[in-house]
Amino acid sequence: MELPGVIASTRAAVRRAGLDDQYEFVEGNAFDVDWGEPASYDLALVANLCHLFDGEANLRLVRRVAEALRPGGRVAIVDILPTERGDGPRPAVLYALGLVLRTGSGRIYPYSTFRHWLGEGGFEDTRRHNLPGPYPFTLITGRRR
Ligand SMILES: C[S@@+](CC[C@H](N)C(=O)[O-])C[C@H]1O[C@@H](n2cnc3c(N)ncnc32)[C@H](O)[C@@H]1O
Known part of the structure; x- marks a missing residue:
């Protein structure tokens, strides 16, 4: 989970680390983002x-x-x-x-x-x-x- 303005960097870091298949990204604010069930x-x-x-x-x-x-x-x-x-x-x-x-x-x-x-x-x-x-x-x- 990361703020919309930052998540592109988060994705890039995960890609560089070769860990794409271990992450799902949730874009939003920790105080109101929907984390699902x-x-x-x-x-x-x-x-x-x-x-x-x-x-x-x-x-x-x-x-x-x-x-x-x-x-x-x-x-x-x-x-x-x-x-x-x-x-x-x-x-x-x-x-x-x-x-x-x-x-x-x-x-x-x-x-x-x-x-x-x-x-x-x-x-x-x-x-x-x-x-x-x-x-x-x-x-x-x-x-x-
Ligand atoms: C000090 S960094 C820590 C990053 C990473 N978790 C680590 O330990 O290396 C704090 C992170 O929280 C994110 N952040 C700040 N406020 C947030 C919020 N309200 N909701 C979600 N993320 C937030 C910032 O964009 C930043 O990437």
């Missing part, structure tokens, strides 16, 4: 998206994702997370500064906030996994109740 997906990947939106929008997004997943289905969120105090790590804090400069509502959120959204949105068994690499990317998973 409710409760029909096993897994939803939400990669580097939540930092673009404010808290209220993210809770709406998580609820939409929950509706799309079958009971027991999983959400996997990847994002750059700060500490709970918001005082580091340095790459995360610098990224947050960039979000303030280039987006209207973007910011980075600590794990407790994702956990809250997932709980409110219909997920349980929320877990976090720090991903290897120079940036503080975190994988957060939850299971649809």
